[in-house]
Amino acid sequence: MNDIKQGVATDSEIWSHASRTQAVIITKDADFTTLARNNPAGPQVIWIRWGNVTNRALWTAIRPLLTEIEDALVTGERVIEVV
Numbered sequence: 001m002n003d004i005k006q007g008v009a010t011d012s013e014i015w016s017h018a019s020r021t022q023a024v025i026i027t028k029d030a031d032f033t034t035l036a037r038n039n040p041a042g043p044q045v046i047w048i049r050w051g052n053v054t055n056r057a058l059w060t061a062i063r064p065l066l067t068e069i070e071d072a073l074v075t076g077e078r079v080i081e082v083v
Helices: 011-021 030-038 056-076
Strands: 025-027 045-048 079-082
Touching: 011 025, 011 030, 025 030, 030 045, 030 079, 045 056, 056 079
Parallel strands: 025 045, 045 079
Antiparallel strands: none
16 A cells, blocks of 8 residues: 555545556645545545544544445445535
């Protein structure tokens, strides 16, 4: 797997890497949602709309939503908002 150095890589580099590897971007950054809506050939984006939370709290909140998120990805949703 290719490490893109998260925290150092630009949004453009992350976007390009996800496009090349057919990855889904999971982010709190609204910039990726704009890219996804304007570029239908790019990767899908899961947009987490919560403030600062611990990883444990994040997974506790997301776990019940995973089936719904996966279904949205399979049906081709470009941006999946998790609120």
